[in-house]
Amino acid sequence: KPRTKYVGNRLKHRLDQRVRTLLSDIGNAGDTLGVEVFVVGGFVRDLMLEQPIEDVDVVVEGDGIAFASYFASLHHCRLHQHRKFNTAVIIFEDGLKVDVASARLEYYATPAALPVVENSSIKMDLARRDFTINTLAISLNTETFGTLIDYFGGVRDVKDKIVRIIHNLSFIEDPTRIFRAIKFSNRFGFRIGKVTANLIKNALNVGAVKNLSGLRVLSELKQIFGEENPLPAVQTMADYGLDKVIHHDLKLTDTTCALFESVGKTLAWHDLLYADDVYPRWAVYFMAWLHGYPFAVSIQIADRLMFPVKEKERLIEQRIKSEHRIRLIEKSYPVSTQQIYWWLIHFKTECLLFMLALTKNESVRKAISHFYTHQRKIKPLIGGKDLKSVGIKPGPVYTTILNKIIDEKLDGKLNTMEEEIKFAKHYAFENKLI
Ligand code: CTP
CATH class of the missing domain: 1.10.3090.10 (cca-adding enzyme, domain 2)
Incomplete structure (x- = not known):
C-alpha cells in the first residue's frame, strides 16, 4: 500500500490557472472514460521541490492512446501517437505538451494457467523508474483529485535531499542512470545515497558504461552540460572515474x-x-x-x-x-x-x-x-543588385566592395544606402572597374 497525502492546496498555490485547469480537465476525461489518471514523475518532483515546472507527464491506468485521442478531440489539440510504446503526446495550439503513457495492465498467469492476475498498474509503472524522487504520482480523477501517491519513499527522500534508486539492478539495467543520478544531485543540491553510490561503483566495475553506446552517453552529457552550473557534476563524474571510461586521457x-x-x-x-x-x-x-x-x-x-x-x-x-x-x-x-x-x-x-x-x-x-x-x-544596406545597377560588372570584386563598406561602417560612416552606393561608385571608378 502506498503512503498518501493530500496536496491539492499545493497544486492550487504553486500552479498557474492554465495548468490547474489542464489537470482537472485530464481528471474529468479520466472520469468519463472510466480510467484512473495520474500526473507523475518530474512534474510531481518539481512541485514538491518548488522548482519551475516544465513537462506534464500523465499515466493512464489502461489505454493511454485511447485516452489521449479522446482528450485531444474534446479540447481541439493535435495528437502524436507512438503505438509501439503505447504512448501519445497531446499538443495544444500554443505549444504546451502533455505526454501520456499507458500503465499496462499486466496479467500474470497463475501456475494453473487460469485465471490471470491483474497487478496495480500505476505501481508497476512507477517501480520501473530510476530514483525514488521520480516515482511520485498525483491522482487527477475528480473524487481523488490532489492525492499524492508515494510507493517508494519519494517524499521522504525529497525532504532528506537524497538521490536513491529503487532496486539494486537499476544501474545495470540502464547505465545512463549513473549520469542521471549525478545530474539530479547537482541540480537540486542532493547527495547520492550510500547504497546508490556503491551500486554506481559496482556498475562501473563491471563495465556498464564502457558498453553503453556513444549516442546515449552523449545525450546524458549534453543534459549535464546544459544545466545551470555543471561544474559540481563534472567533478562528481571525475570522482567516479566516469571521464576515464569515456576516454583514458580525460582528466579533470x-x-x-x-x-x-x-x-x-x-x-x-x-x-x-x-x-x-x-x-x-x-x-x-x-x-x-x-x-x-x-x-x-x-x-x-x-x-x-x-x-x-x-x-x-x-x-x-x-x-x-x-x-x-x-x-x-x-x-x-x-x-x-x-x-x-x-x-x-x-x-x-x-x-x-x-x-x-x-x-x-x-x-x-x-x-x-x-x-x-x-x-x-553590421551589414551593408546595399547588395549585389545595387552594384550591378550602377554598372559594376559582377564578380569577386562585389565581395571586396561590400567588405570595404563594412570597414567604413565599423568606423561609424556610411549610414544610408545612398552613401554606400556613392562609396561603391567611387571605389569602382578609382580601381577602373567602371
Ligand atoms: N526514467 C528512468 N530511466 C531513465 C530515464 C528516465 O527511469 N534512464 C524515468 C524517470 O523516472 C523520469 C521519467 O522516466 O521520471 C521521465 O524522464 P525524463 O523525461 O528524463 O524527465 P525528468 O525526470 O523530468 O528529467 P528532466 O527534469 O531532466 O527533464
Whole structure:
C-alpha cells in the first residue's frame, strides 16, 4: 500500500490557472472514460521541490492512446501517437505538451494457467523508474483529485535531499542512470545515497558504461552540460572515474575547473543581456571540458560519443580554431576594430562565448564583447543588385566592395544606402572597374 497525502492546496498555490485547469480537465476525461489518471514523475518532483515546472507527464491506468485521442478531440489539440510504446503526446495550439503513457495492465498467469492476475498498474509503472524522487504520482480523477501517491519513499527522500534508486539492478539495467543520478544531485543540491553510490561503483566495475553506446552517453552529457552550473557534476563524474571510461586521457584539471567557472560568468552576462539570442549552452561547456586536448584525442572522444558529423566539426574544429584565434588576438593586441571584426565574424555565438571565457586579458575581453554587442550585426544596406545597377560588372570584386563598406561602417560612416552606393561608385571608378 502506498503512503498518501493530500496536496491539492499545493497544486492550487504553486500552479498557474492554465495548468490547474489542464489537470482537472485530464481528471474529468479520466472520469468519463472510466480510467484512473495520474500526473507523475518530474512534474510531481518539481512541485514538491518548488522548482519551475516544465513537462506534464500523465499515466493512464489502461489505454493511454485511447485516452489521449479522446482528450485531444474534446479540447481541439493535435495528437502524436507512438503505438509501439503505447504512448501519445497531446499538443495544444500554443505549444504546451502533455505526454501520456499507458500503465499496462499486466496479467500474470497463475501456475494453473487460469485465471490471470491483474497487478496495480500505476505501481508497476512507477517501480520501473530510476530514483525514488521520480516515482511520485498525483491522482487527477475528480473524487481523488490532489492525492499524492508515494510507493517508494519519494517524499521522504525529497525532504532528506537524497538521490536513491529503487532496486539494486537499476544501474545495470540502464547505465545512463549513473549520469542521471549525478545530474539530479547537482541540480537540486542532493547527495547520492550510500547504497546508490556503491551500486554506481559496482556498475562501473563491471563495465556498464564502457558498453553503453556513444549516442546515449552523449545525450546524458549534453543534459549535464546544459544545466545551470555543471561544474559540481563534472567533478562528481571525475570522482567516479566516469571521464576515464569515456576516454583514458580525460582528466579533470584545476585549469578546466577554473575555465568552467569563467564560462559560468560569461554565460550569465550573456543571458542577462541577450535572453533572446539562443545558442547551445551545453556546447560552450563541452568545449571547456575538452579545452587543451589535441586534435587527435578530441576526435577520438567525439567518435566514442558518436557525435553527428556536423556537430563533431563544430565542436572539435571550431573549438581548436577558437583557442588559436583568442591567442592570436591576445598576442596582437591592440588591434583595429576592423581586424577584430574580420577575425571574429565567422564564429558562432557559442565559440565567441567560449573565447570570452578563455581570455584573462581584460582589454581583449572588452574588445570581444564590444564586437558581440555592437558590431556583429553590421551589414551593408546595399547588395549585389545595387552594384550591378550602377554598372559594376559582377564578380569577386562585389565581395571586396561590400567588405570595404563594412570597414567604413565599423568606423561609424556610411549610414544610408545612398552613401554606400556613392562609396561603391567611387571605389569602382578609382580601381577602373567602371
Ligand atoms: N526514467 C528512468 N530511466 C531513465 C530515464 C528516465 O527511469 N534512464 C524515468 C524517470 O523516472 C523520469 C521519467 O522516466 O521520471 C521521465 O524522464 P525524463 O523525461 O528524463 O524527465 P525528468 O525526470 O523530468 O528529467 P528532466 O527534469 O531532466 O527533464
